[in-house]
Amino acid sequence: xxxxxxxxxxxxxxxxxxxxxxxxxxxxxxxxxxxxxxxxxxxxxxxxxxxxxxxxxxxxxxxxxxxxxxxxxxxxxxxxxxxxxxxxxxxxxxxxxxxxxxxxxxxxxxxxxxxxxxxxxxxxxxxxxxxxxxxxxxxxxxxxxxxxxxxxxxxxxxxxxxxxxxxxxxxxxxxxxxxxxxxxxxxxxxxxxxxxxxxxxxxxxxxxxxxxxxxxxxxxxxxxxxxxxxxxxxxxxxxxxxxxxxxxxxxxxxxxxxxxxxxxxxxxxxxxxxxxxxxxxxxxxxxxxxxxxxxxxxxxxxxxxxxxxxxxxxxxxxxxxxxxxxxxxxx
Amino acid sequence: xxxxxxxxxxxxxxxxxxxxxxxxxxxxxxxxxxxxxxxxxxxxxxxxxxxxxxxxxxxxxxxxxxxxxxxxxxxxxxxxxxxxxxxxxxxxxxxxxxxxxxxxxxxxxxxxxxxxxxxxxxxxxxxxxxxxxxxxxxxxxxxxxxxxxxxxxxxxxxxxxxxxxxxxxxxxxxxxxxxxxxxxxxxxxxxxxxxxxxxxxxxxxxxxxxxxxxxxxxxxxxxxxxxxxxxxxxxxxxxxxxxxxxxxxxxxxxxxxxxxxxxxxxxxxxxxxxxxxxxxxxxxxxxxxxxxxxxxxxxxxxxxxxxxxxxxxxxxxxxxxxxxxxxxxxx
Numbered sequence: 001x002x003x004x005x006x007x008x009x010x011x012x013x014x015x016x017x018x019x020x021x022x023x024x025x026x027x028x029x030x031x032x033x034x035x036x037x038x039x040x041x042x043x044x045x046x047x048x049x050x051x052x053x054x055x056x057x058x059x060x061x062x063x064x065x066x067x068x069x070x071x072x073x074x075x076x077x078x079x080x081x082x083x084x085x086x087x088x089x090x091x092x093x094x095x096x097x098x099x100x101x102x103x104x105x106x107x108x109x110x111x112x113x114x115x116x117x118x119x120x121x122x123x124x125x126x127x128x129x130x131x132x133x134x135x136x137x138x139x140x141x142x143x144x145x146x147x148x149x150x151x152x153x154x155x156x157x158x159x160x161x162x163x164x165x166x167x168x169x170x171x172x173x174x175x176x177x178x179x180x181x182x183x184x185x186x187x188x189x190x191x192x193x194x195x196x197x198x199x200x201x202x203x204x205x206x207x208x209x210x211x212x213x214x215x216x217x218x219x220x221x222x223x224x225x226x227x228x229x230x231x232x233x234x235x236x237x238x239x240x241x242x243x244x245x246x247x248x249x250x251x252x253x254x255x256x257x258x259x260x261x262x263x264x265x266x267x268x269x270x271x272x273x274x275x276x277x278x279x280x281x282x283x284x285x286x287x288x289x290x291x292x293x294x295x296x297x298x299x300x301x302x303x304x305x306x307x308x309x310x311x312x313x314x315x316x317x318x319x320x321x322x323x324x325x326x327x328x329x330x331x
Numbered sequence: 332x333x334x335x336x337x338x339x340x341x342x343x344x345x346x347x348x349x350x351x352x353x354x355x356x357x358x359x360x361x362x363x364x365x366x367x368x369x370x371x372x373x374x375x376x377x378x379x380x381x382x383x384x385x386x387x388x389x390x391x392x393x394x395x396x397x398x399x400x401x402x403x404x405x406x407x408x409x410x411x412x413x414x415x416x417x418x419x420x421x422x423x424x425x426x427x428x429x430x431x432x433x434x435x436x437x438x439x440x441x442x443x444x445x446x447x448x449x450x451x452x453x454x455x456x457x458x459x460x461x462x463x464x465x466x467x468x469x470x471x472x473x474x475x476x477x478x479x480x481x482x483x484x485x486x487x488x489x490x491x492x493x494x495x496x497x498x499x500x501x502x503x504x505x506x507x508x509x510x511x512x513x514x515x516x517x518x519x520x521x522x523x524x525x526x527x528x529x530x531x532x533x534x535x536x537x538x539x540x541x542x543x544x545x546x547x548x549x550x551x552x553x554x555x556x557x558x559x560x561x562x563x564x565x566x567x568x569x570x571x572x573x574x575x576x577x578x579x580x581x582x583x584x585x586x587x588x589x590x591x592x593x594x595x596x597x598x599x600x601x602x603x604x605x606x607x608x609x610x611x612x613x614x615x616x617x618x619x620x621x622x623x624x625x626x627x628x629x630x631x632x633x634x635x636x637x638x639x640x641x642x643x644x645x646x647x648x649x650x651x652x653x654x655x656x657x658x659x660x661x662x
């Protein structure tokens with residue numbers, strides 16, 4: 001039996017694949033893109049337990065073949081288009097096709113092949129404006145109010161999951177992820193909003209100074225390995241009481257402490273807040289986001305985040321040391 | 332200049348088409364289905380001002396041709412799949428394809444051809460559970476919580492409209508319709524939840540007794556001609572302050588008064604509440620729905636419903652007299 005990870009060579013997906021392989025599972029990496037050398041290298045020790053299928057979740061026939069070829073015990077569905085405003089305007093269809101129709105294709109293949117459980121990576125983006133209006137976000141009582149096509153289509157994908165969970169009697173559960181920091185974020189061609197911490201790490205590796213926006217944003221970041229742990233906890237738990245779970249660190253993070261950690265490790269790296277009139281080289285929203293409450297996943301699934309900023313930074317720095325070519329190879 | 336009505340031979344669409352023709356507009360009826368004889372007959376007096384395009388909104392090329400053939404001043408987008416649970420389970424893709432992707436196709440064609448405004452028929456179904464939990468529904472403050480794939484996909488379509496209103500700078504506005512009663516409801520092949528009042532009217536025309544569920548449901552019904560008036564008000568108003576408007580009658584209706592009106596007109600018709608253990612012949616949910624507040628559309632657009640139950644029933648009965656073959660021809 002294997003676990004199939006859609007978008008398995010993407011940011012969330014690769015963290016999930018790594019965690020599955022490290023604990024001994026067989027994995028099918030289902031991903032539309034090519035694997036950069038650092039990922040190929042990382043998977044090599046596990047090659048007897050990894051199969052790579054290069055296909056999009058929009059390709060129902062390729063999904064069918066992947067499920068038919070070997071028994072799939074569980075699916076972690078991470079494939080998504082995270083379009084920025086430019087792509088939303090130039091190609092709005094791709095977000096609907098991949099994020100909504102693609103999710104339906106995954107559920108359909110999993111159902112026909114009697115897969116035990118499907119865990120879908122959703123996003124805090126479904127809460128949209130609520131993240132800026134409320135003090136704390138709960139799954140049931142905080143209104144969903146997505147703004148971007150990413151948020152709109154992730155919410156629709158959740159709706160499809162929840163409805164078919166009932167109609168098809170499939171075991172599908174959605175995790176609304178906080179904003180990730182950590183290993184394996186890259187420009188896959190459909191990831192337009194590159195994370196703040198990764199932008200800073202790229203500067204540090206390149207020895208470039210980072211100029212931060214005047215407002216140094218705070219939000220519910222979560223370490224990517226904790227996201228993987230949470231998704232696997234949802235895959236493993238005996239039964240899922242709810243269809244929707246927040247999955248984040250449940251703590252408030254900034255960016256300046258990450259700058260300091262990078263500067264200690266990379267002496268050529270410097271950072272500062274933009275002066276009046278100066279353009280920042282690091283891009284992010286200037287709005288602080290409130291915390292997502294993680295009481296439900298803690299209570300139902302027994303998930304506790306393992307990383308807070310200090311441990312996350314230490315692990316991320318160690319990964320950067322091991323994987324210095326990851327971003328260079330793609331630039 | 333003409334107005335293009337998608338789903339123009341459907342329930343909402345045909346009411347819109349009728350209202351447009353009666354006031355002198357040229358109309359393009361864009362609809363995937365065939366027109367039954369009663370609709371053909373109804374359109375005949377206006378044949379110089381009506382063009383019929385038999386195509387689905389999923390067919391982007393057909394939309395493009397319709398927009399290219401003559402100048403389209405405005406669009407009323409009514410095409411939708413209103414799937415019941417059986418169709419949701421057997422063909423979930425069609426709701427995504429027609430309701431979400433189809434809406435995007437309409438917006439895209441309208442944008443490329445510089446159409447002045449697009450009015451999209453959305454649905455109270457986007458509020459989902461809120462309709463049963465709250466006392467009154469407001470556009471901004473009442474949480475959306477769709478349950479069915481219809482509600483999920485209509486909410487996603489709204490999200491696409493609202494996002495592209497900003498990104499594309501198009502003038503698109505969505506109306507969340509209450510539950511319609513009135514002329515032109517029919518089984519188009521993709522309308523699975525046939526309205527309570529139409530079910531009762533069919534019984535009356537056929538001289539069949541109606542057995543109602545024990546709970547005689549109450550909700551915010553709205554007369555179909557008022558829906559058409561509201562959609563045209565949104566099409567005509569100089570500017571739209573908001574992207575989303577509730578459109579309903581704003582009053583609480585039952586079904587027993589309609590039964591009484593039908594019985595007075597059709598003496599062979601009888602109705603009663605199901606006895607203990609008896610199966611009702613009229614199907615509907617047993618949950619009362621709260622009112623949708625229509626203050627926003629009244630204030631911004633100047634729309635006031637013209638029909639309350641008594642006047643709606645009189646008009647509906649007159650239509651039944653004029654159009655007795657409408658349902659028979661399809662059964």
